[in-house]
Amino acid sequence: MKDIEQLKSLWKSLFGDTEAFISLFFHEVVREENIRVLEEKGRILSALYMLPYPFRIWNQEVAASYISGAGTLPEAQGRGLMRRLLIDSFKEMEHRQIPLSILIPAEPWLYGFYEKSGYATVFAYNQQVYPPKDRSLLSTTGGTSPSSVGFPPKEQRLEEEGFSYKEEGVRLGEDNLQQPEDSLRYEKDGLQCGEDDLQYSENGLKYGEDAILLEKYSISDLGDSFLQKREDLMDACFSYFDQRLRERNACILHPYANFRTIVHDYAISDGKIWVALNNEHIPVGIIFTVPAGGSSFVAKEVVADSEEEKEVLLRTALNHYHASSGIYRTVVSNASSEEGQTIPFGMARIIDANKILSMWAAVNPERRLIIHLSDQLLTNNNGSYCIESGKCYKTTINEHIHAFEVLTMDIGQLAHFLIYPEQPFMSLMFD
Structure with missing residues (x-):
């Protein structure tokens, strides 16, 4: 039987994660038969964890073993212990008839290290900035709630932009500057600035021709829903999320138990998961975000029915983090019209x-x-x-x-030859 407390201590010393995450990982993520260790006089020097995932590619599913938490005590490094553990894990995968191993190197230099054991860099993502540089957004910095996050009241939204809302018209700033009627018109349904500029209406915000009708959707915090044991919403969100992943050309899938653990992780950490629901309370988009430095955020995964739902979710994150911009990841696609930076993200090893x-x-x-x-x-x-x-x-x-x-x-060249052209994507891997 593995010494779990010693493994937790090793993880903490190597990766610095919170006690809450470490406890979650060892209680909900990894099973003892998937732990590989090297010991010396009863002391664990090196360890890795083999986590099972389905990988969908070529319209088929294949079992993959994800190498997580691979690390060696600093004083034991340089002795080839991790390479020995990798070979041991490959033999075990071979015995279990698992044909593929995947991993995400924790540092750039580790790509070269894993290449020596037969891995090839095949996973990547496209990094996008929100909002795009050619478009500015109104700044909304009000409070949030699970049902209305991202959508402050009309008066608040106007006042934050220097407008004071009055029934008889519109007053700009403290100087009560009245605009000519042909320049700025107050109408019964909101504020209109020319024909091509920003329009506010009871239905939400419009950016020129790209109408983002924010108030068409209700936004739920999935982490809070998990803690409140809202199983109906959890089940609906998993079904929606799984469907969206399976529509991708090549993708690591998340079984139901794994999806619940991801939500649990976000619920007890500083991450946020928001779900956009339509007027029938059916999920139409999900975003998984974590805070980044400088009042920003990173969306590690976003799935949505359309660009409109994706926009609503990204705007929700922007408001929550009081950010001027954020980053989100998308699948690399030759057909994509979006500009962005392609980032290598993971490796595969054929077993x-x-x-x-x-x-x-x-x-x-x-x-x-x-x-x-x-x-x-x-x-x-x-x-x-x-x-x-x-x-x-x-x-x-x-x-x-x-x-x-x-x-x-x-x-390694075979993995690159076969898998890389499919532009595979993986996310939410406890990395």
Whole structure:
């Protein structure tokens, strides 16, 4: 039986997480059979955790083992302990017939370290700034509530922009400057500044032609709902979230128990999860945010029915953190019209080459390949693989090889060749 208290102490010393998160991780996230350690005289020197996740790619699902919390005591580093643990975990995955391992390096230099064990950088995200540089937003810094966060009363919204609301008209600032009727018009349904500028109405805010009707939605704090045991909302949000993830080209999925643990983590930390509900109280968008330095925020995940719902959720985060701007992550897509910075984010290591190649071959029946593969750590992967007519099998060189495209690569190059073009995405991995 593993010494959980010693493992908690090791985690705390290496990563500096809160006691609440560490307790959550060891009670709800990891199971004892997925803990790998190296000890010396009863003292744990190095540890890692193998967390199971489904990975959806090529319209199929495959089991993946996510390496989390990999670390070694400073005084024991440089002895190759982590490499030994990785090899041990690969053998265990092979035994359990888990064909893929994934991880997120904690530091940039670790990408090179993991490459030596057969990992390749295949995961990335597109980093977007909100609001875009070419558009400014009204600043709303009022208080928030689960049902109306992001939507202060009309009088408050006007006053925060230097407007005083009066039934008989509009007064600007302290000088009571009256604008000519053709420049600034108060109407029964709100404030109108020319035809192309910002309009306020009872229905919400409009930015030119891009109407963001904020008050069409109610916003719920999912962390509070979790603590209040609102299981109906939790179930609806999970179903919606899972559906949106499965629509992506390639993505790590989150089973229901894992989704609940993520929400629990955000509920006891300084993160926030907001859900946009339509007038039938059905989820139409979810955003997962954490605070960043300088009164900003990072949205580690956002899913929404449309750009309108995404805008509402991002504006909610902006208001909550009293921020002038924030960052959110999206799937990398060649077809995307959004500008942003592509950030490498995670790595994959193929454990069972024949399984992964067979999945790839099934969706590429037109390809005819011979792949000469080498794997220094898992020798079962070594050999030549023939891919034709949607099938993959090990083969020996024969006289018909001239009819095939021939490739020679190692196991890391194979992961990059097969998985990277699918632009896979992962998020909310307790990283």
